[in-house]
Amino acid sequence: MKYCVLVAYVPDTASIIKIGGAGNRIDEGGIKWIISPYDEFALEEAIRLKEARGGEVTVITYGPDRGSTGLRECLARGADRAVHVMGGEATFGDAFAIARVLAAAVQKAGPFDLILCGIKGVGSDQSLVGAMVAELLDVPHVSGVVKLEVGEGSLTAQRDVEGGTEVFTAPLPCLVAAHKGLNEPRYPSLKGIMAAKKIPIETWKPADLGLDEAALGGAEATSRWLKLELPAAKAGGTILNGEEDPAGAARELARLLRHEAKAI
């Protein structure tokens, strides 16, 4: 079995986000980068499948230089092969452009029996790339998977929906987008980190995949980020002093709830 995992290297959710660039990007200074947590579930599942039934796990990322650090971590956890498609500045945030690059990379690196990714990338949270890659590759996909069984030539995947679960079967090859709960990702071991150092990371450019990144991010872009804004700072609370005039304070509270907060 050949498994492919698509990973994004994203800002740690614990980072303090500042707006930078032309107001449509985050300021990358001082940001700590991590493998997107949903992608960790995808990777863990692939490694478990490999451990249980043999095979090979390839990880692919599309992004700037730092992405290699993320790939190294994937190798340290047990992936066998890593492909870094360099770039991403021009196509930043455009899910369709990213999906085109990834689909082309999967095609070039493959064939694969199973392609896994996270249900969404922390940061842009669009949940689009997995489905788009599947469409571009013309394979079925199941998204938001919390339980997965892979058989001969097909898989059974479970996803949580409002008030219940859905169970799907799909033929292989297939793309699965992992959700929280699929597994508990492991920590890389020191042996794994040592071994990862010895595996060369293959670096490709979009041009190697027959794609023109400038066009992807320019004329062919399907969406563009215009502006980012931080959530408005929380206003301080209002304290009504009720010691002297409890009835008055209660009236004022009711008024505020009705007219200001519009809660009643």
Next chain:
Amino acid sequence: MAYQADMRDVLFQLFEWLPTRELLAHERFSEWDPDSVQMVLQEALKLSQEVLGPANVEGDRVGARWENGKVYLPPSFHDAYQKIKEGGWIGCINNPEYGGMGLPEVIGTAVNEFFFGSNISLSLTALLTRGAGYLVEKFGTDEMRQLFCERMYSGQWAGTMCLTEPQAGSDVGASKTRAIKQPNGRYLIQGEKIFITSGDQDLTENIIHAVLARTPDAEPGTKGLSLFVVPKYRVNPDGSLGEFNDVACSNIEHKLGIHGSPTCSLVFGQNDACEGFLLGQEQEGMKLMFYMMNPARIEVGLQGAALAAAAYQAALAYAKTRLQGRHYSKLKDADAPQVAIIEHPDVRRMLFTSNAYVHAMRALLMQTSYYVDMSRLSEGEEAERYQSYVDVLTPICKAWASDWGFRVTEWCLQVFGGYGYTMEYPAEQYLRDAKIASIYEGTNGIQALDFVARKLPLKGGKPIRDLLGKAEETFKKLRNDPQLMEPAWMLAAALKQIEDLSKGLGKRPDAMMVVLLNSVPLLDMVGDVLGAHFLLEQAIVAREKLAAIFAAKGVDASDKKACRAVIEDDGEAAFYHNKVQLAIHFAYRVLPGVTAKAVAIRAGEMAPMEAVL
């Protein structure tokens, strides 16, 4: 509050101050490189924050439990132990030939800062396992090495260090545990050891005790002690476990801190069925035991530093959120809003002094670990020179870092106000857990005696002169420096005090008494001077990097306002700026104390001896 660590400074000290890059280029470390080592550090920190740290509270509140001769640790400790074992962290610095991971000591020190800081109780088991495994590796027979080392370095079995007995604490030579040679070459071990860390636990299937005991006609005192390996369960030739080896745990201590670390009384051979294996020769046990004790002393110093670092991070985070009092610029304005206490000068002082000591302790421990690595990488005279530095610095690491580490946890608790005194916040546990570091592995009083009686005179005093000579170099680099000249001259003054004492004390008729009475302050003075020297050296590096940031941003270094704006906006610039401020603060606040102590010592003040106690 989750465990936090200063990864930025750890990386600075490793890669911008020490030549760790060059160290990693050595063929001995060919399995590693700067990138993979950085991943090691990231993962160690992640484990500390996500696994070890969360278990630390349960370790304290539930603690180790003794029941019917067996010790039980809380469930979270089992999970955490499993994870550090699977990751290969227990033997991270040990010999790869026996399943260790072969990381340099200096990287081990960084990893262990995170492990100790997030959960010292659990980490002690790993510390002792590494050390006991090393004794077997170095002094055991081939068969013992094959049977024990890999199983220990992998964490499958754990180790302990058994010296203390009721009448033999600091006075190890008073040990009575007996070892009687059997016809098969093994020894029957009989006696009672107390205060044995991890003497029993339910994390591992076997425990390998390193035990000091006395053969029947051995000399009295430490000279007559021999070193034995005593497994809890006997080990079959194929490594499987045999019968119980008659090592009983009769109770555990109830104590101030490290509740998750069982402190055990062990009874060896109460049924005449406890067998041990001699390491090395009879009656050289004490000498061999130092191969476990010396690294452990450095690691106990690290315990002080690591808990101080953790306490500082917690206090810093708290001070940013706790609103109390008005801003100092608005003291007269009754309507001024409450501000975060980090705005108050006194709180800033407590935090900053804490952090200055933390950086200085980290530097001392990293520098010493680096010398350990160099003593192994070099040969002949050079190796001896590095080893002599390690010998001199070991008691300073142990005593200086554990004493000041504990004090830092106290200052950090103070930052929390009344909340620090409660169990709602981690400050009080850091303080309780840190205290033991000044007591075990030889009390700090014993360290100071070792320092003045053995380490200062070592090789005619050359190693200590070399080490202080490096501080002198730092002074020379900064003697005319507009920003750092005053701290530099304070360093020179402190060095002069130490030099005068070293020349003058020996000539006094009461020299012996003056030295015995002042061994702890003498060690402290050298620790203070080294701390200031390290921080000033680091400040020089930091200042260059800061200047480069200004230049890259096109900011004129003489434009104070513009520089300030960069420092406030750019995290890297702020880090380097703070490094310089920490060095200045440490010099002003600590170095005058060196002179003050010297005055008292030179005066020959003897009141404690004159008094009737």
